[in-house]
Amino acid sequence: MAEKQIDDVTGTATTGHEWDGIRELDTPMPRWWLWVYYGTIVWALGYVIAYPAWPLVNTATRGLLGYSTRAEARAELDAAEAGRADYLAAVAASDIDDIMADDALRTFATAAGAAAFRVNCVQCHGSGAQGSAGYPNLNDDDWLWGGTPEDIRLTIAHGIRYEPDPDTRWSEMPGFGDVLTATEINRIALHVAAFTGGAGDADADALAEGEALYLDNCAACHGDAGEGSHDLGAPSLRDAIWLYGSSVADITRQVRSPRHGVMPAWQDRLGETTVKELAVYVHSLGGGE
Amino acid sequence: MSDASKVEIFDVEAVNAARTRDPLYAARKKIFPRRVDGTYRRLKWAVMAVTLAIYYITPWLRWDRGPHAPDQAVLIDLANRRFYFFFIEIWPQEFYYVAGLLIMAGFGLFLVTSSVGRAWCGYACPQTVWTDLFMAIERRIEGDRNARMKLDAAPWSAGKLGKRVLKHGVWVLVAVATGGAWVFYFADAPTLAVDLFTGRAAPVAWFTIAILTATTYIFGGHMREQVCTYMCPWPRIQAAMMDENSLTVTYNDWRGEPRARGARRAAAAGQVAGDCVDCNACVAVCPMGIDIRHGQQLECITCALCIDACDAVMEKIGKPLGLISYATLADYQANMDLATDGGTAPIDPRKTHDDSGGLSDKVASFHLRKLLRPRALVYLAAWVLVGLGMVFVLMGRDRLQVNVLADRNPQYVVLSDGSIRNGYTVKLLNMVPEPRVFTLSLDGLPGAGMSITGIDDPAAATSYTVEVEPDRLRTLKVYVSQPRDAIAGTSQHFTFAVDEQGGMGESASYRATFDAPAEAVQ
Numbered sequence: 001m002a003e004k005q006i007d008d009v010t011g012t013a014t015t016g017h018e019w020d021g022i023r024e025l026d027t028p029m030p031r032w033w034l035w036v037y038y039g040t041i042v043w044a045l046g047y048v049i050a051y052p053a054w055p056l057v058n059t060a061t062r063g064l065l066g067y068s069t070r071a072e073a074r075a076e077l078d079a080a081e082a083g084r085a086d087y088l089a090a091v092a093a094s095d096i097d098d099i100m101a102d103d104a105l106r107t108f109a110t111a112a113g114a115a116a117f118r119v120n121c122v123q124c125h126g127s128g129a130q131g132s133a134g135y136p137n138l139n140d141d142d143w144l145w146g147g148t149p150e151d152i153r154l155t156i157a158h159g160i161r162y163e164p165d166p167d168t169r170w171s172e173m174p175g176f177g178d179v180l181t182a183t184e185i186n187r188i189a190l191h192v193a194a195f196t197g198g199a200g201d202a203d204a205d206a207l208a209e210g211e212a213l214y215l216d217n218c219a220a221c222h223g224d225a226g227e228g229s230h231d232l233g234a235p236s237l238r239d240a241i242w243l244y245g246s247s248v249a250d251i252t253r254q255v256r257s258p259r260h261g262v263m264p265a266w267q268d269r270l271g272e273t274t275v276k277e278l279a280v281y282v283h284s285l286g287g288g289e
Numbered sequence: 290m291s292d293a294s295k296v297e298i299f300d301v302e303a304v305n306a307a308r309t310r311d312p313l314y315a316a317r318k319k320i321f322p323r324r325v326d327g328t329y330r331r332l333k334w335a336v337m338a339v340t341l342a343i344y345y346i347t348p349w350l351r352w353d354r355g356p357h358a359p360d361q362a363v364l365i366d367l368a369n370r371r372f373y374f375f376f377i378e379i380w381p382q383e384f385y386y387v388a389g390l391l392i393m394a395g396f397g398l399f400l401v402t403s404s405v406g407r408a409w410c411g412y413a414c415p416q417t418v419w420t421d422l423f424m425a426i427e428r429r430i431e432g433d434r435n436a437r438m439k440l441d442a443a444p445w446s447a448g449k450l451g452k453r454v455l456k457h458g459v460w461v462l463v464a465v466a467t468g469g470a471w472v473f474y475f476a477d478a479p480t481l482a483v484d485l486f487t488g489r490a491a492p493v494a495w496f497t498i499a500i501l502t503a504t505t506y507i508f509g510g511h512m513r514e515q516v517c518t519y520m521c522p523w524p525r526i527q528a529a530m531m532d533e534n535s536l537t538v539t540y541n542d543w544r545g546e547p548r549a550r551g552a553r554r555a556a557a558a559g560q561v562a563g564d565c566v567d568c569n570a571c572v573a574v575c576p577m578g579i580d581i582r583h584g585q586q587l588e589c590i591t592c593a594l595c596i597d598a599c600d601a602v603m604e605k606i607g608k609p610l611g612l613i614s615y616a617t618l619a620d621y622q623a624n625m626d627l628a629t630d631g632g633t634a635p636i637d638p639r640k641t642h643d644d645s646g647g648l649s650d651k652v653a654s655f656h657l658r659k660l661l662r663p664r665a666l667v668y669l670a671a672w673v674l675v676g677l678g679m680v681f682v683l684m685g686r687d688r689l690q691v692n693v694l695a696d697r698n699p700q701y702v703v704l705s706d707g708s709i710r711n712g713y714t715v716k717l718l719n720m721v722p723e724p725r726v727f728t729l730s731l732d733g734l735p736g737a738g739m740s741i742t743g744i745d746d747p748a749a750a751t752s753y754t755v756e757v758e759p760d761r762l763r764t765l766k767v768y769v770s771q772p773r774d775a776i777a778g779t780s781q782h783f784t785f786a787v788d789e790q791g792g793m794g795e796s797a798s799y800r801a802t803f804d805a806p807a808e809a810v811q
Contacts, residue, residue, distance in 0.1 A: 013311050028315035030519055128698030139702040239705030286768045
């Protein structure tokens with residue numbers, strides 16, 4: 001070992017290491033520092049005894065306190081569930097108009113409905129409930145079967161054209177391809193498009209012929225002026241919202257061989273409470289009546 | 290026959306031989322600071338009284354904020370995420386005021402440290418204040434330095450045990466009171482006090498008190514100077530802030546050296562004698578246990594008690610005061626040059642004294658004017674600017690805020706009459722402890738109307754009355770729709786205006802965007 005080097009200013013020994021003329025003092029550590037170090041070891045031993053620590057083949061030591069993160073998470077979930085219990089009971093016991101009238105209950109049901117919607121409904125109606133061709137947009141104010149909270153609840157509960165459910169909403173537009181000629185169907189389409197100014201420069205005779213054909217074949221369900229009917233699920237033909245397109249060609253195709261969407265009934269799968277929550281949520285999207 | 294002289298003897302030693310091995314650890318050496326009186330001791334008592342009073346009394350001050358907010362003047366309400374400071378209420382998003390305070394604290398520390406050294410350490414640091422308090426208790430029970438040393442060395446007896454139990458008992462009481470006062474800043478003090486005495490306080494209160502009791506007792510009673518020397522970063526940082534014009538506690542060896550216990554005898558023997566009589570009073574009173582005569586050192590917290598001790602001795606022997614004094618390095622160096630002829634000769638104290646034994650006129654001495662130097666003024670200016678800026682911002686800050694989040698999915702909805710609807714989440718923040726009523730209106734979107742979920746107002750088209758609870762945020766779902774023939778672009782800007790009805794008449798607005806599909810634009 002090299003000779004001990006003593007720093008002139010402090011009188012302390014140096015480690016002998018030198019960087020650009022700066023030498024490191026070899027000041028002894030305070031003794032209590034060592035005690036703190038031993039203290040952490042003792043603490044660690046206590047920790048190993050108190051908490052799960054040693055991995056075994058299939059499990060691990062449990063620790064005297066019996067702590068587990070899984071149990072803690074379970075307890076938190078239970079607490080959250082218990083916090084919701086009162087609201088859930090109130091939703092289950094109230095009919096939907098009472099839920100709508102109660103601020104706190106409506107807020108709860110909207111949030112719960114939003115969660116259920118993200119799991120069960122987004123596959124067809126989209127994550128923003130904006131729908132797509134053939135799948136109705138739930139944000140707007142156009143409703144095939146009615147847009148009051150109770151109407152919406154009924155639709156969700158029993159579905160649309162869903163055969164297994166005897167209470168399902170049912171209507172089916174006949175295909176006119178076998179009944180009318182292609183020209184007649186085109187005339188009807190022109191008349192329907194004219195409700196919303198979409199007939200272009202079609203001549204008056206064709207439109208008049210279309211109107212007569214419409215009144216004979218279509219008005220029973222869609223109304224003389226094309227206003228539609230919630231009872232029959234017949235869409236309004238006078239508004240800006242078209243499930244299968246608004247052009248004359250789109251309308252022609254739909255009159256010739258209509259497409260019908262099917263929505264399953266949810267009551268048996270999700271239960272009455274969740275269906276109510278879903279209805280409240282859908283109603284809250286802005287278009288509810 | 291063996292012949293040892295044939296064996297070669299090696300000049301070597303084991304690397305770990307006890308003789309060459311330094312110990313890795315050093316035990317703490319006990320320090321028994323002697324009691325001292327004087328200017329700085331009195332200043333320290335005063336600072337201690339003020340700081341302890343602030344600490345203990347603050348949570349009990351009341352401040353009336355009306356029925357909707359707590360009436361505690363200083364309260365950190367963690368559960369509700371509010372901080373109350375007299376007339377100021379801070380919401381979590383306004384936490385940048387705390388950043389401002391920290392910047393001010395930083396500049397304040399620069400200013401103080403560059404001017405008068407580690408004054409924070411010596412006078413105001415809680416570690417210093419509480420250690421001082423613990424030492425005062427110790428002195429009252431066990432006596433002054435000599436008595437304490439004797440007691441420490443004495444074998445255990447009933448008397449010693451009694452004194453020790455009493456001392457540690459009082460220390461623990463002080464520690465409990467320290468931790469106990471801390472929790473009052475976080476809850477209504479009178480309520481919490483009752484809860485604490487009846488055992489109904491929250492576990493976190495007990496836990497906090499226990500931790501602070503332990504740290505106060507250990508740091509103030511047992512570790513003391515070890516905290517400053519080994520645990521605290523400030524000694525290192527503050528040393529870097531000082532320069533040659535910073536005041537610091539200095540032993541003026543240019544007049545003290547060479548030390549002589551008998552100055553007359555030394556003079557009679559023809560020896561030169563400085564003012565220092567080597568009585569070690571400065572060492573005996575030092576709470577850090579160091580000798581200031583070794584010069585500035587890391588351990589020195591500049592509490593200035595050695596100045597008091599030395600001045601008392603100088604007075605007794607009729608020498609000028611200030612052998613140990615607050616001095617700048619520049620003055621010290623000038624005087625040192627005077628005493629040593631610019632470092633060419635050993636210290637000759639006669640060169641810094643006049644014939645009558647007083648200090649020579651040539652000796653540089655400190656004047657308060659020297660504190661007013663550019664560096665200090667820059668720090669002061671920065672400190673004042675930040676402070677004024679904070680006051681300015683605080684006075685004019687909003688107590689009403691509006692945040693708007695536009696629906697992104699879907700961006701817009703086509704309604705049956707062809708008009709376009711956008712959805713918004715509007716958040717109104719009423720940041721005063723009074724219920725307020727606002728008018729939320731739509732501005733700058735031609736022909737548009739709005740509806741708010743949960744607020745039925747048949748007459749409303751562009752303007753709603755909205756009540757917000759005191760000190761609360763209210764979230765509104767707002768739908769805005771514009772007739773198709775009024776749509777002027779795929780992305781139009783408009784304003785949500787919020788105006789208070791009555792009260793302070795405060796208003797706020799948010800510039801929002803209204804999206805529409807390209808085919809809807811005329």
